[in-house]
Amino acid sequence: MINAVLVFNNAGQPRLTKFYTQLETSVQQRLISEIFTLVSNRPAGSCNFLPLPPLLASSGTSHTSSTTHNDTPSLVTYRHYATLYFIIISTSTESPLALIDLIQVYVEALDRLFENVCELDLIFNFETLHTTLSEMVVGGVVIETQLERVVEGVRAQGKVAKRPVNEGRSGSGLGIGMGGNFAWAGR
């Protein structure tokens, strides 16, 4: 199952945190910063899988490959879009490649909802982020992987607010569209 979904920007500021198991707020923050340290040190063109952060590795059983099926989180998958990192922490029962696709679907759904989504959208409408995520993952189990149905499900829950349009934005592609010319460096 999926243990947590995290989104943070290039400076390590969280934009979305969703833990499917209850966790102390302080521990959550530590985990986020550990993962950020790992993720930000990766060279371009490396694979989308992280070694376990120390917080998880200490208690996990990463060395015993024989016990693949267990409840401990053993897989940290991430994807980098423009200014944002999307991270999924999951157990070994999930398929690593499929998780990458799942992140892709999530981002595409956001892109549909916001029309050229950028980091600002996620800040001002972070509730929509949660709604979208809950259309795809409930309680750590994936319930929907089809883009149309996710978007449909979110739209059914009310109109998605649009950011005030004050700057022209070009590029329709997802990676380019996302904060392509976004220069709002942290708060």
Add this chain to the structure above:
Amino acid sequence: MDLKATALLKLVYLEMFGHDMSWASFHVLEVMSSPKYPQKRIGYLGAVQSFRPDTEVLMLATNLLKKDLTSTSPITMSLPIITLPHIITPSLALSVLSDLLPRLTHSHPTLRKKTIVTLYRLALVYPETLRPAWPKIKERLMDENEDPSVTAAIVNVVCELGWRRPHDFLPLAPRLFELLVDSGNNWMAIKLIKLFATLTPLEPRLVKKLLPPLTSIIRTTPAMSLLYECINGIIQGGILGSSDESAGGEEIATLCVSKLRGMIMVEGDPNLKYVALLAFNKIVVTHPFLVAQQEDVIMDCLDSPDISIRLRALDLVVGMVSSENLMSIVGRLMRQLRNSRSATTEELNQRQATGVIEPTADSDDEASETAIRPDRGTEEPLLPDNYKTDVINRILEMCSSNNYGNLEDFEWYIDILIQLIRSAPILRSNSSIEDSHSMTRNGSDVSERIGDELRNVAVKVKAIRPPATKAAESVLISMYNGNSSSLTPASGALRPLSWVIGEYAEHLDTPDGALTALVHITRSSSPSDGLIIYLQALPKIFALMAGEDQLGWSPERKTMVSLLMARIIHTLEPLAMHPDLEVQERAVEFAELLKLAAEASAGQDASSDIGQDAPLLLTQAIPSLFSGQELNSVAVGAQRNVPLPSGLDLDEPINANLSNLLRAVEAAALNEPNEDDFETYYHKAPPSLPNQSQPAASRIGTAPEEIVSSYQQGGEESYLDPDIVARRRAERLERNKDDPFYIAPTESSGTSTPLHNILQSNNGPDLDLDEIPIMQLDLGKTDVAMTGQASLKRPKPKPRQRIHIAADETLGSGTSTPRNDDSENSLEGVQRLKSKGKQSLLQVDSSNIGAFSLEGDGADTGIDFERQQREEAEMAKAMREVERLRLEMQRANERIQAAQGVSLEGTVVKKKKKKAKVVDGEPTEVVKKKKPKKAPAVIDEGQVGSSITTEVVKAKKKKKKIKVLEEPTEAQDVSMDSGEQA
């Protein structure tokens, strides 16, 4: 209210940045209960993000959740459904279950699938949920007309449940198979394959059925993820493993491997490389030869710039190593380590530049070091320290695996080890001095491992002892000379190294130089666990240097020996006050011994003619202390195989009057310093060097815990100490009888003698230390047996090197290799304990559900296996049972309410039970279930469980109405039910 909702939304945003918002839980509840949907949604979001199982308002929220679950609007209804998994507790699960179940048949597919997942999460905390819910979920799954996304959600849930309880899902296999073949949903197909991978070990017939569709998917699918999961499923399902009986298995194995090779070869997609390596890692266990064919691509991955890929490749390399490729692999890794040196410092600089907060503080002298170092290998990737530690560990693991079975050239190995010792401390120098506490765990651990490795080779391979000893010597001396600044006295490698030069002192090039270095190390501050080893090595080298009985007792020799002794005694004496008892004891023992020797040599007149002999104490007694039995490595578990002598009661104090004895010893010790001064004054050169040792207080608290286990020599010596000391004294007395110049020492002159005497005399009659059979390891037999094995493993050893690798020794039969059994068992036990005791972060506790019988039937398929498990976990289960019953009692009222909803499902389960074939079961159980009203006597299935439950039963009689509805899950339940209905 609008304002409040907005405020809450902002609060939730702040919570994301780490601000605690548990104080606002009541406000969250308020907003949750708002009638407006947008506000309600914010409220539920707040609940998801901030509520914990111990949040108090959760009790208040129950009613609200139940109300919203029965709301008319589907979007309102879905709010509590998606929130429940985050806040669920057993009691909450119980109360919302009745409202949640009808949602399974809701007309809206989105609601259905969400409900299914929520029910799964409910079941994790409260397994009873599954009893009513499972038939309905199954019905959904079987329904051909069900919305495909709902089916996919069910498959997801089934997959999650599947690996916990594979037996229960075997009956579903046909339907799942159908779904796999027909559906076009890749995600679901992946899940199904994963599920099948857990099912196939239980049902071998599935393999045949699965193979064609899987092969066709592998051949045709455009989706890499599906392709990978197919291969993965084939590997995990053991389909490769069972390939002997058919050529098809072989074919699929080669197909898989070639596909995986293709994945690695794909340029520009590191993800594929990564997962392919993962898959190879799984194959290598069963088919190492197939993987070894792919050596070239895997080796390329070792040099990949991506740490994740490197680590996986490293894992893999360890698995596929053989005597042919060992040297090239290790060479490659070594090159990596060496080239990464400057990269590490560069990495530090870069990190400083980017301003990322580093957990390890950087010291200033580090920067100066960077400047000095040659700036080569800048284009090398940056290697984190723990990666390097990992690499070193893997190298050692590879070389030492199989009792050095893969190793052909031991001299090469020693060179490698020396190189590793030199490169390992780089790890230490990365961290600053003040940070050394955290680093000692990793940094010195690995250098100590390298040292241990060198020592193991020296012990096990006789042929290689001289070079090994020389290597150890050169490291020590170079450290003493300050050639390699990176080696510090605290380095863990020094301990095993100094043991080696002590034990095999006869192979030393320059014993004098080694002794000097060792003295230097001993003097400079070092933790007590290292000192123990150094102290032991000192007299060994001395014994070698002074103990040559061929040479005459010339004046030069006399001077040389007495100088040596003076130096060693000077080193030892400050340590007599060391806070660590072990250090103190050894220092005092050896110091006293050497003082005696000094006395003897001073008394013996030197002359240049051959006839004059050196004092016997030097030539015979002291060397004989350290020769004797050859030391061999002992298996981990061997100690446990030592039979306990009958009549040995470890609980009984050896001497009841211990405190008095200690006081007497103390009193005796108080007299000692004066005599020492006296002795020093007359017999020794005055100390020339100031005492460099640290203040004693700074050493307190470094307890040498692992010493006894990790250093055999240390362990045995300390164990046999009184014995040896006694023997030494006896010998000395005997010899000195003939020596007219010898004045017999008074009883109080030896520091530790009173204690040993007392111990000896007290133990003498009933416990002779020599009789404890620790030394009676059957050396000859096991040696022969194991070396025979070792040589079998290497069919064509090079004639030049006829190397005997001594195996670990054990007691008992040499064939059954109790070492493996023991160590594995104990490790497993520890691991099991650990996994029970400590849960990982983010981990979902599903231990309940694993023990829960889904079909609720004692005579179900696979129940025998479960019973076996159950008996193992009897105790834990009983505790859980009690816990559950307690909870139920607490909520007796709620339960009665819930009973109405559950009753229908109860009948469904019963129907199914009839369908299920009765294997053998317990006849009594079946009888009981068929006519529960009769309530036969409570039968003790599990003694613990039933005894506890019967206690509880009395309290629960009033609730028999509910209990009737519940199917007995296990023996305990049965007995409980019957007791109730009686």
